[in-house]
Amino acid sequence: MSIVRKPATTSSTIRSPADVDSPRRRPGNPLDGDGPAIKNFRPDAEQAHMEVARDPGASVPAVPAVTITPLLSAGILPVRPEVKTLEHYLLKPPEKLAEANAQGFRVVKGRLYVDIAPGKIAQVRRDRTSGEYRATLLSELEPSGPVLFFEPQSKTWKLERDRIHTGKDDVFELGLDAGTTLVARGLRQFPAEQAAIIRSELRVVQSTFSDASRAIALKYQEADAVYESYFGTDHQSVSPRFSECVSRGLAVSKEYQGFWGDDKFLGVDTAGNHLAWMYKGDFHGRVFINRKYLRAGALSLTLGHEMLHTNRIDRFAAIGPNASDYFYLGVEARAFLTSEPLTVYDVPERGVSEVIMRGGLTAEYLNVFMNDHSEFLSGVSHYLGMRDVPDLQTAVDLFNANPQMRAHMAANNADSIICATKSMQELHRSKTEYAWLDSLIEDL
Structure with a gap:
């Protein structure tokens, strides 16, 4: 999960992981092996008859005569x-x-x-x-x-919903970091302006998945370059998986705006720098939102990322993609890759992904975002059919040496999927904008 996405900056290649205060580093985990999947209207004038x-006994104040x-x-x-x-x-x-x-x-x-x-x-x-x-x-x-x-x-x-807040005071709520206080269960308990921001950001998430879905269906020639940036040279083998993830993400994003979606958002006050997170094993699909960073334009990419972690959610008909957090695409740590991104894109994470998909991942880069590398290790082991990989460096070496593995893991990696989705949206919007401009020129 991305937390607070920083703009691209120039980093020195001699920095150590300890020098980077990553906003995507994991907080504490309430359950071993199941931590939060996150990164360290006016009316008309007519009158109804x-x-x-x-009540004749009621006291009725004098009012001016009206025409009905x-x-x-x-x-x-x-x-x-x-x-x-x-x-x-x-x-x-x-x-x-x-x-x-x-x-x-x-x-x-x-x-x-x-x-x-x-x-x-x-x-x-x-x-x-x-x-x-x-x-x-x-x-x-x-x-x-x-x-x-x-x-x-x-x-x-x-007046009131006939419901019980599911999961109240369960291990996920009670297992929050020390110094983190749960202050809102459901959007109705957020201040009105904060709830409005969340709803607005949810609409942005739906738009992102929707535009990407159109881009996939239209099969733009430029799409191959996007796919290669996020899934490497073997991208054709995983393109069906990406298309499925976008479709599932779109369905889930709609459900989070539906009747049962309001109760899926929990507000927390914390000194930590995480924007939002969820626990992948939480059947209720709740998203914890740090109100300190809650502002318009800052949440949509993170929410999209979190939705990709979902599988089955109680009271939802849609089934999420069940994506993992093998690695993150963080421009704040690009100096720890084996080479700097060569191209600057509208979505800056695309350049970082290109380096990783070319085999430029390092253990130092992974350490910037998390201390627990179990998902990455298990992803490498599972792909290779091994019982386990002895250590992180070995897993990184195996990942860098195998383009098919990189494609497979990226197609199941939440950050790669959401950023690729965003890039596909940018492609679709640029194509439709140019088509509109061309039509204007032709009319002249």
Whole structure:
């Protein structure tokens, strides 16, 4: 997992691993052999027809006369106008009302109505800050009502989700590093502005996987160069695996934005420099996010990386690629490779990958990012059919000597996959941009 991706810098080749304070070094592991897979809306002016049926005993403040244009026959349930609870927003549904769609919305001339209970509906709008749906009055420019959540089983919307936070106080939550405090379970417990950033970054992740998927399908001639940068000269043998990872990553990224996805994000306060991480063995697929580094534009690549570690996740239909962390692509440690990257790319990690895929990996480079090299060692051993590899240096030598092994391990390495995905997105966007410019020239 990438944590805080630094811009490319020039490094001296005489530095030692101890001189590099890598933001991708692993924190402590709560379980032996299963550490965190990380690196050391405005409304229209029309009014739905409503017969006001207020409680005659209620105290009603004087209001100016208004003109009501009929659309649908509905009646406001008896309420106390001064009480800003869900009751204040309830409506009696008219005889004829649009059917609810798969998301539980009844759409009437661009307005959204939801079923609260039998014979009770409410209008909702999306809160532009938090992204959540709130009950609203037709007169409001911004929704003022409580947050509502769709319950798929009953097809109704409720004040609270019928759920239990899965995995609460389990070994992964209790095994956080000393000095790390869990402060938010689910996006609803994050401050609104932080939850909005996470949701925005999730959309960026989905866009990255989606654009890369289009690039793969269109078979751009330039794609071979991208593949060779990340998977070496034997890239053709692993291209189906990369395509599958992108497809699975896209599906998972959509699920993390769905109903069950909100509870998969946990906020922590820590002195560490890790941006986010997850535990590969966590069936709940939770992502721990360090709020200290939570800002727009800094999280998407890390989230994409983490999603690639997933396999089956409870309540998700998608199955992740189950990628490993054999090695990381860190520009902050490129001086520890056997040669400097020769080409500078829009995605700087691509140049680092090129050196590694040419057999330029070193044990010193690996030591910058982690102390535990068990995944790399097991990856080499598994590929060669060996019981184990005696030491890290031997494993590195074997890796550098075998291009087929390098291709295979890179195609199962989360950092290689997410950075290759990003490069494919850049390729797709450049091709579509040039095509648009060409069309403008032709029109002239």
